[in-house]
Amino acid sequence: MAKELIKGNTAVAEAALRAGLEAYFGYPITPQTELLEHLSARMPELGRPFVQAESELGAINMVYGAACTGKRVMTSSSSPGVSLMMEGLSYIAGTEVPAVLVDVVRGGPGLGNIAPAQGDYNQIVHGGGHGDYHLIVLAPASVQEAVDLTVLAFDLAEKYRNIVAVLLDGSIGQMMEPAELPPMQPLKTETPDWAVRGTQGGEKRILTSINLDPPAQEVMNLRLMKRWQEIEKNEIRYKTYFMDDAEYVVVGFGTAGRVSLSAVRAAREKGIKVGLLRPITVAPFPKNVLDELTEKVKAFLVVEMNAGQMLEDVRLVVRGRKPVEFFGRMGGVVPFPDEVLTEIERLVEGSLTTEGHPRDRWLSRLSETIG
Amino acid sequence: MVLTDIPTKVVYKRPEALDPRVTHYCPGCTHGVAHRLVAEVLEEMGQVENTIGVASVGCSVFAYNYFEFDFVEAAHGRAPAMATGIKRVLPDRMIFTYQGDGDLASIGMGEIVGAASRGEKITVVFINNANYGMTGGQMAPTTLPNQKTTSSPTGRDVERQGYPIQTAELLSTLGGAVYVVRRSLHSSREVRRAKQAIRTAFEVQKHDLGFSLVELLSTCPTNWGMTPVEARDWIEERMLTYYPLGDYKVSPAVADLKI
Numbered sequence: 272m273a274k275e276l277i278k279g280n281t282a283v284a285e286a287a288l289r290a291g292l293e294a295y296f297g298y299p300i301t302p303q304t305e306l307l308e309h310l311s312a313r314m315p316e317l318g319r320p321f322v323q324a325e326s327e328l329g330a331i332n333m334v335y336g337a338a339c340t341g342k343r344v345m346t347s348s349s350s351p352g353v354s355l356m357m358e359g360l361s362y363i364a365g366t367e368v369p370a371v372l373v374d375v376v377r378g379g380p381g382l383g384n385i386a387p388a389q390g391d392y393n394q395i396v397h398g399g400g401h402g403d404y405h406l407i408v409l410a411p412a413s414v415q416e417a418v419d420l421t422v423l424a425f426d427l428a429e430k431y432r433n434i435v436a437v438l439l440d441g442s443i444g445q446m447m448e449p450a451e452l453p454p455m456q457p458l459k460t461e462t463p464d465w466a467v468r469g470t471q472g473g474e475k476r477i478l479t480s481i482n483l484d485p486p487a488q489e490v491m492n493l494r495l496m497k498r499w500q501e502i503e504k505n506e507i508r509y510k511t512y513f514m515d516d517a518e519y520v521v522v523g524f525g526t527a528g529r530v531s532l533s534a535v536r537a538a539r540e541k542g543i544k545v546g547l548l549r550p551i552t553v554a555p556f557p558k559n560v561l562d563e564l565t566e567k568v569k570a571f572l573v574v575e576m577n578a579g580q581m582l583e584d585v586r587l588v589v590r591g592r593k594p595v596e597f598f599g600r601m602g603g604v605v606p607f608p609d610e611v612l613t614e615i616e617r618l619v620e621g622s623l624t625t626e627g628h629p630r631d632r633w634l635s636r637l638s639e640t641i642g
Numbered sequence: 643m644v645l646t647d648i649p650t651k652v653v654y655k656r657p658e659a660l661d662p663r664v665t666h667y668c669p670g671c672t673h674g675v676a677h678r679l680v681a682e683v684l685e686e687m688g689q690v691e692n693t694i695g696v697a698s699v700g701c702s703v704f705a706y707n708y709f710e711f712d713f714v715e716a717a718h719g720r721a722p723a724m725a726t727g728i729k730r731v732l733p734d735r736m737i738f739t740y741q742g743d744g745d746l747a748s749i750g751m752g753e754i755v756g757a758a759s760r761g762e763k764i765t766v767v768f769i770n771n772a773n774y775g776m777t778g779g780q781m782a783p784t785t786l787p788n789q790k791t792t793s794s795p796t797g798r799d800v801e802r803q804g805y806p807i808q809t810a811e812l813l814s815t816l817g818g819a820v821y822v823v824r825r826s827l828h829s830s831r832e833v834r835r836a837k838q839a840i841r842t843a844f845e846v847q848k849h850d851l852g853f854s855l856v857e858l859l860s861t862c863p864t865n866w867g868m869t870p871v872e873a874r875d876w877i878e879e880r881m882l883t884y885y886p887l888g889d890y891k892v893s894p895a896v897a898d899l900k901i
Contacts, residue, residue: 294731320730324723325756332720332753336696336727339714344727362717467712467728469692469735477706479697479715 274449279414279439280305282450283347283373286418288313290425291456293342294320296333301385302441303349303375327352331359331372338368339478341466343425343459347373349441350391351382354399360434361400364495365480368465369428372406373421373437375444378603386603387441387526392580395436396554403492405499407435407506408554410524414448420551422453431502432465438553440526440576442605499555508551509560513539517546519618520564522585523574524550526605531574534611545615553581561588570594570623574611577601579630586629594623597633657681659690659710666704670863670870672827673701673769676740677708679837680767683844684711684736693736694728696721698750700742701775719750722757725764736847738765743784744774747807751783754813758853761818765843766855768809771862772881779865783807786884791865806884810857814890820852822891826859828877832887841901851895859885 277285284306287295295314297307307323314321320337324330330346337344348356353374363370376391378384393399396408407427411417417439424435462468467476482488513535514520523531528549535547548564550557564571570593573582579597589595598614600606656662659681667673684690690711697705699718706713716724721739729737746754746768757764773791774780780793784806788797798806814822821843825836836858843854859881861873868876 294727296727322726322730322760324726325752328720329723329726329753329756332717332723333727333730335716335720336714336724337731338727339724340728340731342731344731358717359720366714467694467714468732469694470711471691475710476712477715478713479706481703481715 272451272454274451276447277414277450277452278305278445278447279417280375280444281309282414282418282452283421283437283439283444284309285313285452286421287345287371287425288317289453289455290422291343291458292319292345292425293458294337294344295346296322296324296330296337296344297346298324298327298330298348298352300349300352302377302387302444303347303373306347306373306375306444327355328359331356334370335359335363335366335368338363338370339366339467341463343429345371345373347375349375349377350379350388353391354394357394357399360406361402361404362480363434364400364404364406365402366478367432367495368478369432370434371424371428371437372434373439375439375441377441378601384603385441387445387576387605388601388603389440389525389527389576389580390601391438392553392575392577395438404495405502405554407431407433407502408438408552409435410438410551410553411443412525412529412549414443414446415450416551417443418450418452427506431498433498433502438525442526503555506552507555507557507559509557510549510551511560512547512549514546514548516544518569519543519545519572519615520548520568521545521572521574521611521615522548522550522561522581524553524581527574527576530606530608531611533608534615537608537612538615543615543619550581556584558588561585565589565592568593570596570618572614572618573597573629574606574614575599576605579633582629591625594625595629596623597629599633657685659685661708661710663707665708667701668864670861670873671701672858672860675827675833676767676769676858676860677705679833679840680738680740681709683837683841686841687844687848689736689844689848692734693738694732696725696728696737696739698739698741698745700745702740702742702769703776705740719745719748720753721745722750722753722762722764722766726757726760726762729762729764733763736765736844738767738844740767741769742775743768743770743772743809744782747783747809755816758813758819758855759816761820761852763847763850763852765847767840768855768857769860770809770857770885771860773862773865775862775865779862784809786880808885810855810890813855818853819855819891820893821846821854821896823889824857824859824885824887826877826882826887828859828861828874842896842899845899845901846896849899851893
């Protein structure tokens, strides 16, 4: 199939549909809305359910209901809308039914703005909802990758009966890029054994997240945690760039990773031995590769479009063995490659430390810049 | 005449769609009656194996234990959204929610209005017992003026705590709602009328006519601090004034249904 110039949100919507999406439930919110708009036309064309819900609460609970039938279902939203969905996500996780969520992240907190940001890392990766559960979180850095990961999201959700989030920042959702869309897959014909359908003469099925007996609930929690360990073993995805002889490593996901790649290329032209680690699964987090790099390199620079949310996961792996520095822009401001390049140069030239917290050092530098 | 000569006929038996276990409901509570009516209607319609119920949060949170067919359990207030999701992907199944007044008329008002206005082809069995039963009798959106509850200990003061919501009347204004009625479970006569309404509501769904809801005035003797008989009388004397029984919306297509 040939490449076409297509907007990220539209590409993700069409990719989901071609991956066999059987029902979509959503609510308009910028910068995600084109996704909903595309499906509002395409789903009815194919005779598949599309519902514009009364709210994000409604949308996620429609997903919950439809997911209980074993169908391929999804919703999409952006940061404040995803915050509203946290209740439903916890219930879906607690019922162990598969579902896909696309979060096109915007600047926050609060109503914030509609510019690209990565401030949802914590609420998506570390769970904004109550209880112990994990989402598989895929973080694309281009429209093509967003397409490919959307298709993967449905497969992973069904394989593990787990929620999979595709974490786009607003720039991936809004940007037009050439991308190749996947071929149209036929809809699933089999109903999973666990799904409700009406007994149809068979056994009664109950899908619920309530369990008043604490020891039984603990067994359920244990099952979820063991499944997560399995996911951590099998599903880590990341990309490295210029890593062979790298003495310094930039770590960034999504658009921050992409901007960092430009900076790393520019630094390489200046002879700086720097590479890039771009996590594609931010959950499960690529701990092992980071651990291996910690043994090899001199220092890390974490770049994010937030105040250092993934930074804490990096620090947990590095554990003070090597200096970690941080550079971020917040509130919908996208860093420029030359800003990241300056940070790389500072890393190389500066007096590095494993003392204190990199966020504090970054905040004092940033305060001088933006006051 | 000896006893064995009397011809026997089964006039009353437990519906097979109801699990024979003892429920967790309090003595004198009418949840059990409402469950039974739903089970009888689905059985009479031959729909038991084709039904998926959506339980809600409140005393009926474990409703799925008592029905012998597929069930899911929604978050507080979200049952109509969950039912929407199921019905849209399985349009030939009977989907109903079973919700109390705190669930439906307070935290879930957005979801029920959304589902009704979209004309979702689901059936809602709505239990109005004028308080939050499961959490121990707090003021609900349906609590009557001056009614004492654990969170309105001196009686609901409408100046400070607002007015009760008349759910059937409110939802009957929405275009997608085609059958919205209020019945009561406080007497045998009303129980029979309630069953007819539940039957009609499920027939509405079977015929794809739109959204249907039956509000049922129900007793809560434990939290009301009454005996079961006193609780029945309280419905008649107090609740019926504020919540008149009646058909609030019967679309022409529903009126034409032959049941």
